[in-house]
Amino acid sequence: MNGITLLSTGKALPQKCVTNNDMAAIVETSDEWISSRTGISTRYFCQEQEQSWQLAAKAAKEAVEKANISVEEIGLCIVATMSPPFATPSVACLVQRELELPSDTLCFDLNAACTGFVYTLETARALLATNEKPYGLLIGCESLSRIVDFSDRNTCVLFGDGAAAVVVQRSNSQFFAMHGAKGNDKALVCPGYGAEKQYLTMDGKAVFRFAVESIPHCINEILNASSLTLEDIDYIVCHQANRRIIDSVIRQMKAPAEKFYMNLQHYGNTSAASIPLALADMQQQNLLRPGAKLLCVGFGGGFTWGASLVCWKEKE
Numbered sequence: 001m002n003g004i005t006l007l008s009t010g011k012a013l014p015q016k017c018v019t020n021n022d023m024a025a026i027v028e029t030s031d032e033w034i035s036s037r038t039g040i041s042t043r044y045f046c047q048e049q050e051q052s053w054q055l056a057a058k059a060a061k062e063a064v065e066k067a068n069i070s071v072e073e074i075g076l077c078i079v080a081t082m083s084p085p086f087a088t089p090s091v092a093c094l095v096q097r098e099l100e101l102p103s104d105t106l107c108f109d110l111n112a113a114c115t116g117f118v119y120t121l122e123t124a125r126a127l128l129a130t131n132e133k134p135y136g137l138l139i140g141c142e143s144l145s146r147i148v149d150f151s152d153r154n155t156c157v158l159f160g161d162g163a164a165a166v167v168v169q170r171s172n173s174q175f176f177a178m179h180g181a182k183g184n185d186k187a188l189v190c191p192g193y194g195a196e197k198q199y200l201t202m203d204g205k206a207v208f209r210f211a212v213e214s215i216p217h218c219i220n221e222i223l224n225a226s227s228l229t230l231e232d233i234d235y236i237v238c239h240q241a242n243r244r245i246i247d248s249v250i251r252q253m254k255a256p257a258e259k260f261y262m263n264l265q266h267y268g269n270t271s272a273a274s275i276p277l278a279l280a281d282m283q284q285q286n287l288l289r290p291g292a293k294l295l296c297v298g299f300g301g302g303f304t305w306g307a308s309l310v311c312w313k314e315k316e
């Protein structure tokens with residue numbers, strides 16, 4: 001068995017929901033500007049006592065409970081994040097402690113910026129192919145509010161915090177993946193802890209151009225590799241950065257808009273957490289039938305990109 005299927009999801013958000021009008025009290029902006037340029041209405045920000053690893057653990061617990069499996073059967077725990085609270089221990093190890101995952105679980109964090117969760121899918125597929133245990137726990141979690149400059153209106157209105165988890169199972173179902181990176185060190189940069197200027201900076205127009213080129217490329221590559229058409233795909237779940245990016249792809253590809261799931265209006269851009277958060281909301285909204293074909297597409301910092309075609313559970 002060389003593929004994986006998705007079994008269940010869980011999600012966790014910080015307590016504080018921040019509206020566009022709340023952002024207008026921090027920087028010179030408006031609900032009109034943010035909504036029309038991005039589609040974002042609200043986002044959540046961690047407060048001082050809240051840590052992204054706590055959100056990750058909460059989301060993971062929910063996903064494991066919904067999958068109705070024992071933690072003893074989980075062989076790996078991978079957390080996609082670009083805003084971990086510590087260099088070490090990894091968020092994955094903190095989740096391991098909280099969920100009491102067995103000591104032989106492979107636990108590590110993965111950073112591919114906003115493409116991180118898509119990278120975890122292919123990583124889990126490859127690792128589960130040789131793991132004794134059938135299940136993997138994949139998490140996207142971010143506390144971007146800790147690395148955003150709240151005096152820079154170009155960036156601070158775009159991002160949000162949150163976590164979501166997915167339990168995957170080794171399976172024979174269809175699975176196709178493609179990935180890449182361009183080694184870009186200019187368009188989206190965050191020097192991080194200890195640096196003089198530690199905040200995230202972005203060339204919004206360059207990111208926009210990259211996104212609207214890479215998403216159709218990813219979708220077409222996967223369709224070619226799988227000999228499927230857009231009609232065969234139940235949902236395309238893109239990284240939720242900006243409504244205008246997704247709308248532009250829909251126009252470019254002349255694709256049916258209803259296949260492109262969007263929930264960025266509620267959470268803003270949550271980087272590596274955005275695709276699993278979309279999957280969690282889709283499960284909550286009963287949009288996922290067994291055997292549904294989901295095409296997850298990510299793009300992000302470093303100019304990484306990737307896509308995975310994966311099924312929701314086995315066909316009944």
Ligand code: ACO
Pocket residue numbers: 028029030033034037038114153154155157158188202203204205207208241242244269271299300301
């Ligand atoms: N409120 C009000 N005005 C603003 C704001 C704000 N929050 N931010 C910028 N502006 C102003 C600018 O200062 C500029 O003013 P000026 O003309 O007087 O200089 C004006 O709005 C237009 O700025 P642009 O940068 O041209 O705005 P644009 O239409 O390109 O939209 C945006 C900016 C939304 C960032 C767009 O470039 C975009 O969608 N880029 C994609 C980037 C993205 O989504 N990144 C997410 C993170 S990366 C990732 O997830 C992979």
